[in-house]
Amino acid sequence: MRFVVYGAGAVGGAIGARLFQRGHDVTLIARGAHYEAIRDRGLRLDTPEESVTLPIPVVDRPSAVTFRPGDVVLLTMKTQDTLAALAELSALAPPDVIVASAQNGVENERLALRLFRRVYGICVLLPSAFLEPGVVEAYLAPQTGGLDVGRYPDGVDDTAEALAEAFTDATFVSVARPDVMRYKYGKLLTNLGNAVEVVIGPGEQGAEIIRLARDEGTACLRASGIDAPSGVGMASQIRPIRGRLRTGGSSHQSLSRGTGTIEADYLNGEIVLLGREHGVPTPVNELLRRLANRMAREGLPPGLMTPEEFLTALDGSAPG
Structure with a gap:
């Protein structure tokens, strides 16, 4: 079983690094300066317990991978990039390749199943960061995170069990779950705070808006x-790396890196969609979605509003 990590940023880089450390066959797909840094110097993984540079094979596009039977493609890009990534992958990979979504939100598996027969969902609990080319950080130890896995739309089979075994070997807590999407919906509720970290800034100041x-x-x-189960998370606490704590989640990092896009349409926007389908008002998530997207488009730094300014804007906004 070879793992092709498609989108080797914070989450993908950390998973790929841990699998590689334990002797698994891994190929990373990265891009730009990140690809060049890994190609030239290896991927550096920083954790609370170690800093290690690993000579993991890396390519800059799927067409540079010669796919073979038994390959597992781990999708680890943001959801807004999934459709284009899958289109490129489907033109190259065999239709029975295993595609596993180690991504936030609940839309990626559905997109993948249109193109591939063997699709798996992974509920990712992995506080990590990617702010410097060639370097990823993972803030939990001794377990690096949680990667529960199951077949999409439901079920457990030999592949799900094998994936869970590989992740467990690679220092993750991993259970093969027939209802893994329930847990991904539970994680979605947690991720609704990502846009609050962007609009209000990280820390306790946004706690009421997250609620x-x-x-x-x-x-x-x-x-x-x-x-969906409530409180999906891990018992382990985030620990500092070289005395520095993680400053924000994946959306905060996207804004800090100036990527120009953000995942809010598939996190807060998923709740807005469900609300519109079932007649549930969602003004908070709609405003967060709109503001986070505007900030990403305009290249604004995190912390657009105070909580009081957000609540005032909420009072004047249209129903979601």
């Missing part, structure tokens, strides 16, 4: 008949 966004999300899942 409001998650209350809307819980109401939408209930109306949709989705029985």
